[in-house]
Amino acid sequence: MVERTPGLSPVRLAIDGVDDGLVVLLAARARLAQLAGRLKAQAGISGRDSRREQRVRQRAELLGGALGLSPGVASGVLGVAIGEACRAQGLETDLDQGGQATTGGMIVPTMQTHTSSVPSAAQSLLRLVPPPKRLAPLLKAVPPALQGRLLERAMAKVLAGPLAGDALEFMAGRRLGIEVSDLGLRWVVELQGERLLVVDAPAEATVRGTATDLLLLAGRLEDADTLFFQRRLVLTGDVELGLTARNLLDRLPWEKVPLGLRIALNRGARFAQAARSAYHSQG
Numbered sequence: 001m002v003e004r005t006p007g008l009s010p011v012r013l014a015i016d017g018v019d020d021g022l023v024v025l026l027a028a029r030a031r032l033a034q035l036a037g038r039l040k041a042q043a044g045i046s047g048r049d050s051r052r053e054q055r056v057r058q059r060a061e062l063l064g065g066a067l068g069l070s071p072g073v074a075s076g077v078l079g080v081a082i083g084e085a086c087r088a089q090g091l092e093t094d095l096d097q098g099g100q101a102t103t104g105g106m107i108v109p110t111m112q113t114h115t116s117s118v119p120s121a122a123q124s125l126l127r128l129v130p131p132p133k134r135l136a137p138l139l140k141a142v143p144p145a146l147q148g149r150l151l152e153r154a155m156a157k158v159l160a161g162p163l164a165g166d167a168l169e170f171m172a173g174r175r176l177g178i179e180v181s182d183l184g185l186r187w188v189v190e191l192q193g194e195r196l197l198v199v200d201a202p203a204e205a206t207v208r209g210t211a212t213d214l215l216l217l218a219g220r221l222e223d224a225d226t227l228f229f230q231r232r233l234v235l236t237g238d239v240e241l242g243l244t245a246r247n248l249l250d251r252l253p254w255e256k257v258p259l260g261l262r263i264a265l266n267r268g269a270r271f272a273q274a275a276r277s278a279y280h281s282q283g
């Protein structure tokens with residue numbers, strides 16, 4: 001019986017959560033595309049914009065490739081999403097549907113979610129994005145072992161450079177806690193050989209911050225110094241270990257992080273920042 005396979009049901013629960021997220025995001029995308037359609041109509045622009053569509057799909061292809069998706073999958077999904085956007089805008093939906101995005105050429109990230117530059121209708125949509133703390137119960141459904149493995153993989157990617165050199169030597173045998181306060185997540189990581197592993201043991205020092213602030217740090221939209229100075233990131237426990245970890249965060253060789261991942265982190269951070277400002281401005 002497939003249902004009785006050990007460990008399968010929590011993994012399926014997590015898959016269901018991701019699927020729900022995909023559908024929610026697709027619906028949000030369709031509403032934003034409707035807004036884009038209205039703004040263009042007001043400006044007297046009509047019809048599809050095939051260059052923009054191609055750029056959207058190229059970017060997805062690049063990011064998908066960097067995250068290990070087979071070629072064309074991310075671009076194909078975006079093709080479907082664009083088809084839905086066109087339907088929502090009352091446009092022809094057969095242009096370039098399902099075709100491959102042509103790769104090559106420089107991809108320029110065009111994220112414009114900074115609240116000062118988004119129109120008020122987009123602001124109201126952003127206000128619908130729940131603050132991270134509301135996602136905490138959903139994340140609780142993801143088994144801790146799976147969460148740990150995902151974090152290990154993310155750290156292996158982001159810290160590939162320092163892990164290969166000796167920048168993380170100070171961590172050997174030391175246990176550093178990472179706490180995402182609003183999501184109720186907490187891990188303890190330890191350097192074993194050339195890998196940072198999530199371990200089940202007490203931390204000697206802990207870095208604590210909200211999901212948005214940690215994403216802003218990872219996406220390089222805020223530097224560690226500012227976040228610690230404003231007490232948006234807080235260090236507790238062994239001062240020396242904590243300070244060394246903090247200095248490392250400041251010296252991370254960002255340019256060695258794969259481009260697709262950098263774009264994803266940067267866009268995710270900008271989105272979280274814009275959603276947080278929109279949510280707080282509700283009064």
Ligand SMILES: O=C(O)C(=O)C[C@]1(C(=O)O)C=C[C@@H](O)C=C1
Pocket residue numbers: 033036037040047048049050052053056081082083085086
């Ligand atoms: O960016 C726009 O102008 C949109 O209308 C959105 C969108 C999309 O779904 O990404 C939809 C149709 C256009 O042909 C190009 C892009």
